[in-house]
Amino acid sequence: MALDVNAIRNDFPILSRVLPNGHPLVYFDNAATSQKPKCVIDAMTQYYEQYNSNAHRANHTLADEATQALESARNKISSYFGTNPENMIYTSGATEAINLVAYGWARYNLQKGDVIVITEMEHHADIVPWQELSKEKGVEVRYVPINTESFTLDMEAFDVALDGAKLVCVVHTSNVLGIRNPVEEIILKSHAVGSRVLLDCAQGAPHERISFDNMDADFIAISAHKMAGPTGIGCLLVKSDVMDKMGPFMTGGSMIRRVTTDGSTFQEGHAMFETGTPRIAEAIGWGAAVDWLSNFDMKEVHAHVHNLAHFASQEMSKINGIRIFGDPSRSDSSGAVSFLHDSIQSQDLAILLDEGGFAVRTGHHCAQPLMDALGVPSTNRASFWIYNTEEEVESFVKHLRYICDRFS
Ligand code: PMP
Numbered sequence: 001m002a003l004d005v006n007a008i009r010n011d012f013p014i015l016s017r018v019l020p021n022g023h024p025l026v027y028f029d030n031a032a033t034s035q036k037p038k039c040v041i042d043a044m045t046q047y048y049e050q051y052n053s054n055a056h057r058a059n060h061t062l063a064d065e066a067t068q069a070l071e072s073a074r075n076k077i078s079s080y081f082g083t084n085p086e087n088m089i090y091t092s093g094a095t096e097a098i099n100l101v102a103y104g105w106a107r108y109n110l111q112k113g114d115v116i117v118i119t120e121m122e123h124h125a126d127i128v129p130w131q132e133l134s135k136e137k138g139v140e141v142r143y144v145p146i147n148t149e150s151f152t153l154d155m156e157a158f159d160v161a162l163d164g165a166k167l168v169c170v171v172h173t174s175n176v177l178g179i180r181n182p183v184e185e186i187i188l189k190s191h192a193v194g195s196r197v198l199l200d201c202a203q204g205a206p207h208e209r210i211s212f213d214n215m216d217a218d219f220i221a222i223s224a225h226k227m228a229g230p231t232g233i234g235c236l237l238v239k240s241d242v243m244d245k246m247g248p249f250m251t252g253g254s255m256i257r258r259v260t261t262d263g264s265t266f267q268e269g270h271a272m273f274e275t276g277t278p279r280i281a282e283a284i285g286w287g288a289a290v291d292w293l294s295n296f297d298m299k300e301v302h303a304h305v306h307n308l309a310h311f312a313s314q315e316m317s318k319i320n321g322i323r324i325f326g327d328p329s330r331s332d333s334s335g336a337v338s339f340l341h342d343s344i345q346s347q348d349l350a351i352l353l354d355e356g357g358f359a360v361r362t363g364h365h366c367a368q369p370l371m372d373a374l375g376v377p378s379t380n381r382a383s384f385w386i387y388n389t390e391e392e393v394e395s396f397v398k399h400l401r402y403i404c405d406r407f408s
Pocket of ligand 1: 031032092096123173174200203223366
C-alpha cells in the first residue's frame, strides 16, 4: 500500500508555512534535520507543562513521572531498533555516540599501532575522533577510497585495508551521495578478521528499519533529529559483551556509584555513560517519534523517497550545466541528491532557490575528504523525506531550470 503523503503532511504544522517572501515552504533539507510531527511537539510540551522534573533523583510524584517517561522512551526506542534497553546509551546525537566509541571503548581497548579503518565517505563526526585518538594513542587510521565513477566504496581497497584491523567505522548511508554502503558484507568481512564494527546510521535510520541485533554490528550511532525526533538526543547501541569492556568517557553526576575524597566508583552498563541531567524532554519526544514512525513500513518510506530522488535527478540532469554527484537510480540510494551548476556558485544557487521557497543545503556537508575525492569544494544538496511530494519536486525542477536559464 502506497504512503498517504497528504495525510502524513497534515501531521507536520511547519509544512503549511508560507515564507516571508510569500512562497510556500518546500523543505528539501531533510538530511540536515527532518521536520517534527505534532505528536512529538505535543509530547515535549506536555512534559514541560505537566511533569517537568529531573529524573533518577527524587521521590516526589513529578520526579517519578519524569523518570518513568525517560525509561519508557528508552524501552520504545531500543525496541524500535531491534534490541534491549540495556544495549542503548542515550547521547546528544550521532557525533557524541561516535566520540563515546572513541573515548569509551577504543581508548581502553586499542594499543599503539592498532588499525582503525574508516572511509573517505565519512561525515567529520566519524573522522575527527579517530584522527584525535591517533594522536593520543598512536593508532593507525586507514581510509578506504571511493570509486568516483560509481560513487561507491572501493571494496577491493576495503579488503586490503582490513588486514590487521581492530575497528572498522563506516557510514551506513552517505549524507552527500545518498548511497547505502554494503554494510552487511562489511560487517561479515570485518568480523572474519576479528575487527569490531561501528556503523554511523545517522542517515540510515530515517530510511530503513535498523535492527541492531539482526545487523550484528558492534556499535550503531544514531541521531533522533533526522528521523522526526527532536535535536539534542541520539544514542549509541552497543553489544553487551562490548559494553562490558568500555570505560568512562564523561564523568560527573549520575554515572557514579560512590564518590569519596579518595576517588570514585562507577555505575555499570549504560548508566556509566549517561552523565549529568538526562535529556528528558528530548527522550520523550524521540519516543513519540518512533511511535509515529512505527505506523509506516520503512520499505515503503524508502521506496517513496528513492522515487522522488530518482525522478528529481533525472529531471535535473536535463538542465544545462547541472552535474549530479551520486547515483539516485540505484535502488539502494535514498533521498539525497547532490548537485552543482558549472557556472553558478553553489551559495548563489542556494539563495536563488530560497527565493522560490526551496530549502536546500549548500557546503561541504561535514565531509571534506569526500569533497576532495570528488574534486569540488562544496555541493548543493536536495534531500527528501516521507512528506515530500512529486509536485514539490516538479516545482523545484521548474524553478531550478528558470534560474539556470536566467543566470548562466
Ligand atoms: N553522520 C552523518 C552521516 C550525518 O549526516 C550526521 C549529521 N549531519 C552526523 C553523523 C552527525 O550527526 P549529529 O550532528 O546529529 O550528531
